[in-house]
Amino acid sequence: MTLIDLAPSAPRTDRLATLPIVVIGAGPVGLAAAAHLIERGLDVTILEAGADAGASVREWGHTRFFSPWRYLVDPAARRLLEAAGWRHPSPERMPTGAEFVERYLTPLAALPAIAERLRTGVRVTAVSREGMDRTRTRGRAAAPFVVRTRTADGAIERLTARAVIDASGTWSTPNPLASDGLELEGIDEIRDAVTHALPDVLGRDRDRFAGRRTTVVGAGHSAANTLLDLVELARREPGTRVTWLIRNARAARVAASADDDLAGRAALGDRVHAAVAEGLIELVDGFEILSARRDAGPVVLVGHRRGELAEHETDVVVNATGFRPDLAPLRELRLELDDIVEAPRRLAPLIDPNVHSCGTVEPHGFRELAHPEQGFFIVGMKSYGRAPTFLLATGYEQVRSVTAWLAGDTESASTVSLELPATGVCSTDIGGSGCC
The missing domain is CATH 3.50.50.60 (FAD/NAD(P)-binding domain)
Incomplete structure (x- = not known):
């Protein structure tokens, strides 16, 4: 060393x-x-x-x-x-x-x-x-x-x-959408349909999502925040559809924990999973993105899901991959x-x-x-x-x-010391600059 x-x-x-x-x-x-x-x-x-x-x-x-x-x-x-x-x-x-x-x-x-x-x-x-x-x-x-x-x-x-x-x-410098960590093949073809994490869904960026199909990619808290905003937008704007796409079988990072002293974060996971259970969010799990293409209007994400070649079609992609x-x-x-x-x-x-x-x-x-x-x-x-x-x-x-x-x-x-809240599984990918 x-x-x-x-x-x-x-x-x-x-x-x-x-x-x-x-x-x-x-x-x-x-x-x-x-x-x-x-x-x-x-x-x-x-x-x-x-x-x-x-x-x-x-x-x-x-x-x-x-x-x-x-x-x-x-x-x-x-x-x-x-x-x-x-x-x-x-x-x-x-x-x-x-x-x-x-x-x-x-x-x-x-x-x-x-x-x-x-x-x-x-x-x-x-x-x-x-x-x-x-x-x-x-x-x-x-x-x-x-x-x-x-x-x-x-x-x-x-x-x-x-x-x-x-x-x-x-x-x-967000992570790429591709599951292998490399820049997504076909990203130039769909770039105008991809947004940074934490878009202002209910405010500044509303028109981009209203009445359209949005897929949020990522399993952390920035993804969860955006998903909940999209659910609220869907209540107000007919035709708005929400999909949550993750590469793992389970979104462990937004799972609620009784040990979390940060109440807002602890509640976030419960709200997202409840929305999935109610059918307000479509969960596509186990999807590893390989590439993307454009078929006329829609974006098509191509990847593997549980060992099989799979495709997912959407209008807008939110990159919340960290x-x-x-x-x-x-x-x-x-x-x-x-x-x-x-x-x-x-x-x-x-x-x-x-x-x-x-x-x-x-x-x-x-x-x-x-x-x-x-x-x-x-x-x-x-x-x-x-x-x-x-x-x-x-x-x-x-x-x-x-x-x-x-x-x-x-x-x-x-001489270093630090007082921090007790937490369970957590993430501060919400801001990328140290937000929580």
Whole structure:
């Protein structure tokens, strides 16, 4: 196994000491990282691909969190906000994504200490070391990071940094529809009929689904939310039909659990399975999608079902198959990732979805998130790779520990603790950026 240097990251050159720490992503975890860095007096630059902070959360803003407010606000962010007169929302209330942005992320991003360091409409396309590809070792730890970006108008820029925290999430990189994980054969032919997870079925996107056949692909909570919205739409709009297509024989991830402290999530599975039993949702289980085609108007999904070749016809497909990290911009960095879930190797055993639910993940920090590339960390939903067991509170503790380490406070960085709700089988694929 590659040895990882976990010594305190005091600047090794005068030049490094003058450079900021770059945070990629201005979602809840990225802004929390910025808040912790600012509290410690460290310079930070925050880069957000969207037009505003919390851009990914805005896209599923009509969806309600499973977690109440008391699990959704980072402690350092809260301290900065309250110093400016902000009041914490009712701790036990569960907000929608839109409320979360309006009442928390937007005020946080607007604080002068953060606003002056935040750049929106800037997409990170690559991260490397100055003058070095991943094969060069000598002098590597003393070389600044180079962060290449592309602005909304297409301009290419380069920033230098003493450290980089990647909190970009996974919302923009959903898993493909094909069961083998590869891009679906025929996707170009049907692309205009495929939507991202969590469309606003009863609002913004209503016309796309009303009076049509919709197939939701996926067995997690984002699929369940969309299915229930479609059932409601079908009550109002004649001709609206709802199909739930999964590759397993049973949708275990949305099964209710008596051990789940998040009541909204516990009830979700009951409601979906009740709708299936009532015939409001057609369940097509054991269907492994291989390819797709267009027969005049309808979309045809082609696959195997219980060992036999099968086809499924529909008008609209909702891709709720979960998310994966975009690792392409990090190719020139020395990362140590788990072979299965693509999380940092030390973290992967703690979050394995075959063993752990959200509430059984142990507290973890900079040690579990470290890579051979000293000074680079992946945090938040992206740190979990393909594991769907992330909670925002976990991400907040991650960045508290990481920022303490970057400040040279190894004692604080090493002392990790976390209060999480007890959960049964769970998933936070609802938002792909750490929503629950």
